[in-house]
Structure formats: structure tokens, C-alpha cells
Amino acid sequence: MNGNIIVGQSGGPTAAINSSLAGVYRTAKDRGARKVFGMLHGIQGLLQERYIDLSDYIKNDLDTELLKRTPAAFLGSCRFKLPEIHEDREVYEKIFGILDKLDIEAFIYIGGNDSMDTIKKLSDYAIVTGHPTRFIGCPKTIDNDLALTDHTPGYGSAAKYIGTSIKEIIRDSFCLEYEKGVVTIVEIMGRNAGWLTGSASLSRGEDCCGPDLIYLPELPFDLKKFGEKVKNLLSSKSSVVIAVSEGLRLSDGRYVCELGQSLDFVDAFGHKQLSGTANYLASYVAGEIGCKTRSIELSTLQRSGSHLASRVDILEAYQVGGAAVKAADEGDSGKMVVLNRISDDPYQCGTKVKDVHKIANDEKLVPRKWMNEEGDYVAEEFINYVRPLIQGDVSPIMVDGIPRHLFRPV
Structure with a gap:
């Protein structure tokens, strides 16, 4: 050279x-x-x-x-x-x-x-x-x-941070009991691809049950079914932790975070700035079920840790x-x-x-076969793929x- x-x-x-x-x-x-x-x-x-x-x-x-x-x-x-x-x-x-x-x-x-x-x-x-x-x-x-x-x-470092943080959030969520239970929704980066959100599953192990639900942006999000699943979970446990992608969309193409606010900022490549998915879903659950809710947005922490x-x-x-x-x-x-x-x-x-x-x-998305049939969790193939990287x-x-x-x- x-x-x-x-x-x-x-x-x-x-x-x-x-x-x-x-x-x-x-x-x-x-x-x-x-x-x-x-x-x-x-x-x-x-x-x-x-x-x-x-x-x-x-x-x-x-x-x-x-x-x-x-x-x-x-x-x-x-x-x-x-x-x-x-x-x-x-x-x-x-x-x-x-x-x-x-x-x-x-x-x-x-x-x-x-x-x-x-x-x-x-x-x-x-x-x-x-x-x-x-x-x-x-x-x-x-x-x-x-x-x-x-x-x-x-990706490996961000996945490690997310898996660790979700595990700590799950541990924290069991500290206090509420009459109608508590639902914690964690928002993770990912506009169209759910690789980061799926890494929340890494928190699962002998000492942790992992998140109850994981929603990736590759599949359309059904708000009504989501509410029903949360209600069913609260009937058998006092604390529910859910990982969601910031890029969740309804079947009509709207971002879930758009339901609570307008997305005004668009960058040079035409990407909308996404934020507020967990906040909207926490408000929705609180209104529908009447339980205590928390929304947590990992934001830049997952890429700077x-x-x-x-x-x-x-x-x-x-x-x-x-x-x-x-x-x-x-x-x-x-x-x-x-x-x-x-x-x-x-x-x-x-x-x-x-x-x-x-x-x-071009974009590489999470394969459909690496998600469960219901579309609310990742399959073992996903976990086997990401675990060596952390x-x-x-x-x-x-x-x-x-x-x-x-x-x-x-």
C-alpha cells in the first residue's frame, strides 16, 4: 500500500x-x-x-x-x-x-x-x-x-445488553405486588427487522423465565389480540413483561406509535423517527384492563453500553x-x-x-420460521443463532x- x-x-x-x-x-x-x-x-x-x-x-x-x-x-x-x-x-x-x-x-x-x-x-x-x-x-x-x-x-453487543437488561427488568418487576397486577412493556430498536427485539429471549434461563411476550415488526400487530393475551396472562401471574419493537405496525401499515402521536421528523433517507410504541401500549393496557403499567424505552442505551x-x-x-x-x-x-x-x-x-x-x-429480516406460530415469541432457531454472538x-x-x-x- x-x-x-x-x-x-x-x-x-x-x-x-x-x-x-x-x-x-x-x-x-x-x-x-x-x-x-x-x-x-x-x-x-x-x-x-x-x-x-x-x-x-x-x-x-x-x-x-x-x-x-x-x-x-x-x-x-x-x-x-x-x-x-x-x-x-x-x-x-x-x-x-x-x-x-x-x-x-x-x-x-x-x-x-x-x-x-x-x-x-x-x-x-x-x-x-x-x-x-x-x-x-x-x-x-x-x-x-x-x-x-x-x-x-x-449486533452482538446490543443483543447482550438487551438480554441482560430484560433479565434485570423482570427481576425488578416481581418486587411489588399490585391488586390487578403490573404490566411492563419494553421498547427495543428495530424499524423493519426484529433481530434486536428477539434478543430479549436471551434473558430466559434456569434463573429467569424470560419475557412473557415478544413482538417483532416482521408480522402485523393485532391490538385486540394483544390485549386479550395480556389479560389472560394476568389471570395467572401478578407481573407480565413484554418486549416490543419500535417498528410494530398494524395490518393497515400504520406504526403503533403513530396511534399516540404524529411522526413529524424524517431523515435524509426518508425514515420516520420512531418512538412511543411502549408508551402507547402501556396506556392501552391500563385503559382496557385497569392494571398498573410501566413503559421502558431502551433508546440509545442499547447501542452505547x-x-x-x-x-x-x-x-x-x-x-x-x-x-x-x-x-x-x-x-x-x-x-x-x-x-x-x-x-x-x-x-x-x-x-x-x-x-x-x-x-x-436491501434488508435482512428475521425468517418467519424463527418465530413461533402465534407470532408473539421467537423460536429456538433464533436463540441458537444469536447466543454465540454475545x-x-x-x-x-x-x-x-x-x-x-x-x-x-x-
């Missing part, structure tokens, strides 16, 4: 995204890259010529380990949709002019579906213009909805970062690194590269009783 590399982060952060950044940096330096630049706030920041030299922040092995344990996006993120090439060629001319000025040999973008759309468009422009820069996608999303990869870095990160997840995130650099160095472009599960017992997983055109703007711990580097992170002034 003779030139420079530039790397960016895009979309929602995870507890493992910076481990991929560390993998990109270390592998690039090991392969002879002169400089590794970091885009500040992704492609949007690059258009404003905002970038840093990562060697100013990663000076030794301790800094690398701190970065791997630092949540959120160290470089800052964005949700910026590149126009089609024929719609605004000037945007591409500006980006490639900046890449030329920095002598960029490889462009690595760490992100999810929308980020792979960026890699697809940039690599297409490079082909059309004969530009030598190579473009590689590095997978990241707690939603676990990228196509062609067994799973995505970030690096103190509870999965060791498998952190190691694989670092691995795909390095694999992205290796792919670019060996001449690949317009590709994304994917994780390829080789074995379940013992768990083994390797990397490959796949055409980003077959990944961008194994092991990554001890934070503690200072004065609090985890230390790698710091970059904003």
Missing part, C-alpha cells in the same frame, strides 16, 4: 464501531499506508473538507485498546444521502477532487444499509471516470439487517476493519466485507467480500471507578 487511506463512520453508532476503526487504522499502517485520515461526520464532513490524521490520536497500543472500548462514533457520524450521479455530478467532482488532494488510495466506510449506498455510488463513479481510488464497505449496525452477511458487528460489550463482537468488528483494508490493498472496490459463519459448535466465523450492489438498500466480556479500562475512553475534542 503506497498511498493514503481515508475512513469514515456513518449512521447510528454501536458499542463496536470504533473497534472496526481501530482495525482499519492498525492494518493500514501495518500494510504501509503513509497516512490514515478520518472523515469527521462521514461523507457530509468530507464535503466540507473536515478530516483528521488518526495518528494524532492513536499513538500507541493503549490508545488502540481504548478506542476499541470507546462507544459511539469516534469520528462522528452522519445521515447524508448522496444524490444519483446524473442528478448532481458536481457533488462527486468535489469529493473526488478532495480524494486526489489527499492522495487517497482507499476509501473505507463503516456503516449500515445507507452507508453501503454511499459506497455503491462512489465506486460506480470511479468506474465511470476511471478513477483509481478503491471503495470498500465495512459492516456496522445493531439492527443486524444487512444482506449477505451472517450478522453485523455491533460498551461496559457490557461482547468479546466476540469487539474482536469481529476489529477483524472486519482489517479485512476491509486488505480487500482494498488487493485491488477490490465496490465491495463490502461480510462475516461468514463456518461452525456453530465450536463457533467459528471468517470474512469474505461481496458485491455492495447486492447489499445496498459470548465473552471486554473489561473496560477503569480510572477512578469509571471507564476511560479515547477522547477527541469536538
Whole structure:
């Protein structure tokens, strides 16, 4: 590798995204890259010529380990949709002019579906213009909805956090008794894919019965049947805990959270900001049954809980970062690194590269056969799939009783 590399982060952060950044940096330096630049706030920041030299922040092995344990996006993120090439060629001319000025040999973008759309468009422009820069996608999303990869870095740690939190919530819910019982509804991220919500099932074990109901967004949600099931559960137990996806929809296509409020904010990719599903359902249950209810929204906690990160997840995130650099160095472009599960017992997983055109703007959903017949819980196949991804711990580097992170002034 003779030139420079530039790397960016895009979309929602995870507890493992910076481990991929560390993998990109270390592998690039090991392969002879002169400089590794970091885009500040992704492609949007690059258009404003905002970038840093990562060697100013990663000076030794301790800094690398701190970065791997630092949540959120160290470089800052964005949700910026590149126009089609024929719609605004000037945007591409500006980006490639900046890449030329920095002598960029490889462009690595760490992100999810929308980020792979960026890699697809940039690599297409490079082909059309004969530009030598190579473009590689590095997978990241707690939603676990990228196509062609067994799973995505970030998902394992989020699943571990959710399984742990649900178990603690269940334990807490049994502390007090109420005459008509208590229903706790936990809202978990997931617009169209229920991988995160399904991970609530990980709380089930010898010392915990797990949530009573789990509702994924892949299936239409029936409000009346939901109320009847909750009522039946309360006839035999005093506490009911339910996990629901933020993206639950009725059979007519409306989001459940829209029943309680209007969804006004829409991002650059046309995604509505979802919130309030658990709150609405808790109000519905309270009104229909008259019992005490609680709504809990895990929100950003499930993606930022690096103190509870999965060791498998952190190691694989670092691995795909390095694999992205290796792919670019060996001449690949317009590709994304994917994780390829080789074995379940013992768990083994390797990397490959796949055409980003077959990944961008696609979504991998939970298979119907991985849910029970009633559609209110996941099947054992789901649990067997996710359990290897949450194994092991990554001890934070503690200072004065609090985890230390790698710091970059904003």
C-alpha cells in the first residue's frame, strides 16, 4: 500500500464501531499506508473538507485498546444521502477532487444499509471516470439487517445488553405486588427487522423465565389480540413483561406509535423517527384492563453500553476493519466485507467480500420460521443463532471507578 487511506463512520453508532476503526487504522499502517485520515461526520464532513490524521490520536497500543472500548462514533457520524450521479455530478467532482488532494488510495466506510449506498455510488463513479481510488464497505449496525452477511458487528453487543437488561427488568418487576397486577412493556430498536427485539429471549434461563411476550415488526400487530393475551396472562401471574419493537405496525401499515402521536421528523433517507410504541401500549393496557403499567424505552442505551460489550463482537468488528483494508490493498472496490459463519459448535466465523450492489438498500429480516406460530415469541432457531454472538466480556479500562475512553475534542 503506497498511498493514503481515508475512513469514515456513518449512521447510528454501536458499542463496536470504533473497534472496526481501530482495525482499519492498525492494518493500514501495518500494510504501509503513509497516512490514515478520518472523515469527521462521514461523507457530509468530507464535503466540507473536515478530516483528521488518526495518528494524532492513536499513538500507541493503549490508545488502540481504548478506542476499541470507546462507544459511539469516534469520528462522528452522519445521515447524508448522496444524490444519483446524473442528478448532481458536481457533488462527486468535489469529493473526488478532495480524494486526489489527499492522495487517497482507499476509501473505507463503516456503516449500515445507507452507508453501503454511499459506497455503491462512489465506486460506480470511479468506474465511470476511471478513477483509481478503491471503495470498500465495512459492516456496522445493531439492527443486524444487512444482506449477505451472517450478522453485523455491533449486533452482538446490543443483543447482550438487551438480554441482560430484560433479565434485570423482570427481576425488578416481581418486587411489588399490585391488586390487578403490573404490566411492563419494553421498547427495543428495530424499524423493519426484529433481530434486536428477539434478543430479549436471551434473558430466559434456569434463573429467569424470560419475557412473557415478544413482538417483532416482521408480522402485523393485532391490538385486540394483544390485549386479550395480556389479560389472560394476568389471570395467572401478578407481573407480565413484554418486549416490543419500535417498528410494530398494524395490518393497515400504520406504526403503533403513530396511534399516540404524529411522526413529524424524517431523515435524509426518508425514515420516520420512531418512538412511543411502549408508551402507547402501556396506556392501552391500563385503559382496557385497569392494571398498573410501566413503559421502558431502551433508546440509545442499547447501542452505547460498551461496559457490557461482547468479546466476540469487539474482536469481529476489529477483524472486519482489517479485512476491509486488505480487500482494498488487493485491488477490490465496490465491495463490502461480510462475516461468514463456518461452525456453530465450536463457533467459528471468517470474512469474505461481496458485491455492495447486492447489499445496498436491501434488508435482512428475521425468517418467519424463527418465530413461533402465534407470532408473539421467537423460536429456538433464533436463540441458537444469536447466543454465540454475545459470548465473552471486554473489561473496560477503569480510572477512578469509571471507564476511560479515547477522547477527541469536538
